[in-house]
Amino acid sequence: MDSSDVSGFESEPPILFTPLILYCGAMCFLRISHFQRFSIPILLMIVTLGCTAFSGSEGTEPLQNFLPSWTVQKYAKHNMAVMWAESPHLEQSSSRHIDNAGRPPILVFIEGDGRAWSSRSVRAANPSPTKPVAAQLANLTAGSNAALYLARPCQFFDDQVLAGLTQCMPKLWTDERYSAETIALISEVLDEAIGSRGQPVVLVGYSGGGVIAAVLAAQRDDVVGLITVAANLSVDTWTAHHRVSPLRSDSLPTDYAAQLGKIPQYHLLGTQDTIVPKIVHDAYLAALTDLTRVKTVYVDGYDHSCCWPESWLDHLHRALAYFNENSKGVGVNEPRVTTRTNLCLHPGP
Numbered sequence: 001m002d003s004s005d006v007s008g009f010e011s012e013p014p015i016l017f018t019p020l021i022l023y024c025g026a027m028c029f030l031r032i033s034h035f036q037r038f039s040i041p042i043l044l045m046i047v048t049l050g051c052t053a054f055s056g057s058e059g060t061e062p063l064q065n066f067l068p069s070w071t072v073q074k075y076a077k078h079n080m081a082v083m084w085a086e087s088p089h090l091e092q093s094s095s096r097h098i099d100n101a102g103r104p105p106i107l108v109f110i111e112g113d114g115r116a117w118s119s120r121s122v123r124a125a126n127p128s129p130t131k132p133v134a135a136q137l138a139n140l141t142a143g144s145n146a147a148l149y150l151a152r153p154c155q156f157f158d159d160q161v162l163a164g165l166t167q168c169m170p171k172l173w174t175d176e177r178y179s180a181e182t183i184a185l186i187s188e189v190l191d192e193a194i195g196s197r198g199q200p201v202v203l204v205g206y207s208g209g210g211v212i213a214a215v216l217a218a219q220r221d222d223v224v225g226l227i228t229v230a231a232n233l234s235v236d237t238w239t240a241h242h243r244v245s246p247l248r249s250d251s252l253p254t255d256y257a258a259q260l261g262k263i264p265q266y267h268l269l270g271t272q273d274t275i276v277p278k279i280v281h282d283a284y285l286a287a288l289t290d291l292t293r294v295k296t297v298y299v300d301g302y303d304h305s306c307c308w309p310e311s312w313l314d315h316l317h318r319a320l321a322y323f324n325e326n327s328k329g330v331g332v333n334e335p336r337v338t339t340r341t342n343l344c345l346h347p348g349p
Contacts, residue, residue: 060128063156066135067149070142075189080167082189083151087142105200105224107147107316108190109138110216112207114155116173126162127173128155133229134206136309141316148193152177152209153185177208178235180251183215190216200224202323205231207276207304210267211253217263218256225323226265227316230304232276233267234283241279254287261290264326266319270302293326 063083064072070085090106114129138149154168162168176182194201202225205213210231217223232238233253239246253260269281278298285291297315302308308315 060126060156060158061130063132063135063151066132067139067142070139070149073193075192077185077188078167079165080153080185081157081165082153082185083156084189084193085138085149086193087138087145087147087149089142089144090146090148104146105202106194106197107138107141107145108193108201108203108213109134109141109147109149110186110203110205110209110213111135111149111151111155112209113177114152114173116177123170123174125170126154126157126159127152128157131305133305133308134204134209137204137206137229137312140309140312146199148190150186150189150193152212153182174247175245176248178211178215178252179248183212183219183251186212187216187220190220194222202227202320205229206308207231211235214253214260215251215256217265218253218259223263224327225319226260226263227268227319228265229268229308230270230273230276230302231267232280234280234287237283238276238280241277253284257287257289261288261293264293264323265295266322267294267296268308268315269296269298270304270306271298271300272303275304295322 062072063085064070067085069088071088072083072085075082075084111132111134112129114127114132115124116127118124132151132155135149135151138147141147153172154162154165157165157168172182190201200222201220203213203217203223204227205211206229208231210228210233213226213228214231214233217226235247235249235252236254267281269276269278281296285294285296288294297318299311
């Protein structure tokens, strides 16, 4: 989700499919119209309106603009592409968290859903976020940590390039944004980005990127920690809360409760977040079978996008310290602690 494009439901599926409605309306008009000579021009007008249900973008800013000192690359496969980037300090990590083998982990940031819907019933033609929060957090981190950034499929390509990527279809960033195929593709991108380094990773997912990060944490064997920011980890609860159509749900965090119970987790949520309210995170916690290495922090005054970059480094420091305390082997039995903190420099509305 990209709350910079919020119009109430910036990335949630519509209840009605606008082009189908317009088409049916056109057919009814032609059947009942007594003004046959006006029928065809009006039909053309209706069809034109229907085509706008896949709204064009307002211009896509290059990923390099958000990560100016990073090396930006592209992973392409079967007319599908994903942008990713590596930080300047990827080879010389000074991360505070060290795994048992003494190798510093790579922080891997996964972007949110982006601009999935232009409105409740209009699919976006280009899913690129206008204010990519995960990229902002990654850029803040890169000064002293080895880091990678993964965009979601088809993000940060301009309309002309996107048109040539025939598998970049709107369903990929709407109904199928969390599908097993989408998550497998992102895992492939991560494999290529890590290469032969052999380092463990800490996954950091913003919003819908947190859903992807949680599933990857459960599926992979190189993840030593999971950090989410404003993440809708119980997807079914999230769609039900907003009274919108369910998404394709063949690979969701709540399907991996047992595996996720073994991963140290640090979840950040805003008290003013109406896009991912507390009920969604509570449902995720209820689905887990082990909460001994799961910590949730609610930040007063924060909403879905404000003001995570402002206090990010402090939160990251605390998360990595928490992972250090909870990564000394299976059997650590510390209770879950849910805290509330006041770090917002510019509280949301």
